[in-house]
Amino acid sequence: MIRLFFVSHSIPPTNDLLENIGGMQRASLQLLEALRNEVHFNVLPFLLMSSWRFIHIQTAFFLIKLIFRLPIAIRRQRPEIVLFSSMVTAAVMLFIKKKGSSPKYVAIAHGRDVTLPNPLYQIILKCVFKKLDGVIAVSSATKASCMACGLSSDQVVVIPNAIPPGYDTLPIPPKTIADFLFQNHHIPREARPVLLTVGRLVLRKGHAWFIEHVLQRLDHDVIYLIVGDGPEYDTIRQTIARSPKRHTIALLGKMPEDWLLGLYEYADIFVMPNISVPGDIEGFGIVLLEANRAGLPAVVTDIEGITDVVTDGLNGYRVKQNDAAGFANKIDSLLKKNMKQAKPQIQQHVRGHFIWPCVIEKYNRYFASLSPRATQS
Numbered sequence: 001m002i003r004l005f006f007v008s009h010s011i012p013p014t015n016d017l018l019e020n021i022g023g024m025q026r027a028s029l030q031l032l033e034a035l036r037n038e039v040h041f042n043v044l045p046f047l048l049m050s051s052w053r054f055i056h057i058q059t060a061f062f063l064i065k066l067i068f069r070l071p072i073a074i075r076r077q078r079p080e081i082v083l084f085s086s087m088v089t090a091a092v093m094l095f096i097k098k099k100g101s102s103p104k105y106v107a108i109a110h111g112r113d114v115t116l117p118n119p120l121y122q123i124i125l126k127c128v129f130k131k132l133d134g135v136i137a138v139s140s141a142t143k144a145s146c147m148a149c150g151l152s153s154d155q156v157v158v159i160p161n162a163i164p165p166g167y168d169t170l171p172i173p174p175k176t177i178a179d180f181l182f183q184n185h186h187i188p189r190e191a192r193p194v195l196l197t198v199g200r201l202v203l204r205k206g207h208a209w210f211i212e213h214v215l216q217r218l219d220h221d222v223i224y225l226i227v228g229d230g231p232e233y234d235t236i237r238q239t240i241a242r243s244p245k246r247h248t249i250a251l252l253g254k255m256p257e258d259w260l261l262g263l264y265e266y267a268d269i270f271v272m273p274n275i276s277v278p279g280d281i282e283g284f285g286i287v288l289l290e291a292n293r294a295g296l297p298a299v300v301t302d303i304e305g306i307t308d309v310v311t312d313g314l315n316g317y318r319v320k321q322n323d324a325a326g327f328a329n330k331i332d333s334l335l336k337k338n339m340k341q342a343k344p345q346i347q348q349h350v351r352g353h354f355i356w357p358c359v360i361e362k363y364n365r366y367f368a369s370l371s372p373r374a375t376q377s
Helices: 024-037 055-077 089-095 119-131 140-148 174-185 207-213 233-242 257-264 286-293 324-333 339-353 356-369 374-377
Strands: 002-011 039-049 080-084 103-107 133-137 154-158 194-198 223-227 249-253 269-271 296-299 318-320
Touching: 002 024, 002 356, 024 039, 039 055, 055 103, 080 089, 089 103, 089 119, 089 233, 103 140, 103 356, 119 257, 133 140, 174 249, 174 257, 174 286, 194 257, 194 286, 194 324, 207 223, 207 233, 207 324, 207 356, 233 249, 249 356, 257 286, 269 286, 269 324, 286 296, 286 324, 286 339
Parallel strands: 002 039, 002 080, 080 103, 103 133, 133 154, 194 223, 194 269, 223 249, 269 296, 296 318
Antiparallel strands: none
16 A cells, blocks of 8 residues: 655635636545545645635645645655645745655646746746656646656656546536526527536636637527636626627636536537647646536647547547637537437546546556555555
């Protein structure tokens, strides 16, 4: 059994709404649960539970405490592996003295925690990389970003994010969703295809670009639902207000888990029209897996970590960045087909590659390769 310290500053508070949609909080929480459920691991967690609203302030205090707590706990508990859930948490490595009997220190790199365009942060990041025994990148794009910071290829392994195989709660029924959309957002009740986007409202997600350049090109009269919150909320709201399609677009904000699951079941196509933003890459895209788990095909921008998640023609379709006509044509093409026939194939793809039991086995093999102590325990 591998004794493992799991160190994370990005665990969402219990029953918090999905402020972390598609981000490190959801990934960290589910990874912790998956590690605890795996018989090969004895997990000792060091956690900060915080919402996005307070995370920057609380993280600073958490890291300071960790500088003192972690070395003491390592001496007492003698873990084989110390796993940091992001490069931000791994910053404490600057203050940890490694000895011959030290555990192996590993950090997970997600994307923005590697590419953040802050000169001081980048200096710290390169120092942290030198002290780590290994880095787990969640995608090939994230691995490339790590290598651009000076790591060699054999110092970084790609292990993807994942999702649970099933639901923890029952999805909200379609009729309830239709009633809610009509009563609260004046979305017509008559049957129309539904496009869905889920994620933090940040520039790289491309919400405003999609509304301005793609919706008007579609031959089909669709409903477009946007779930999430973030700094681009007002910009997206203003873009919707200017759009000729504004009466069929709903900016839903944050939604509870049962509503989000219901929306995945309610929609016809999941869209992720990302655009490149310097210093803010899409490291993976967990929401794509959640949509696929419901059998929802995805139409996405063919950039960054998204390319590791979507296999073109299998669980979705990739379109070149800023190709509005390509997005519209692919969505129209899908809406002309019986998409229910592809649902089992999409779900099987996710279950075969991106559920936690499969991915945790990759963690197990990687940790065993790093530490003879882990193999012997």
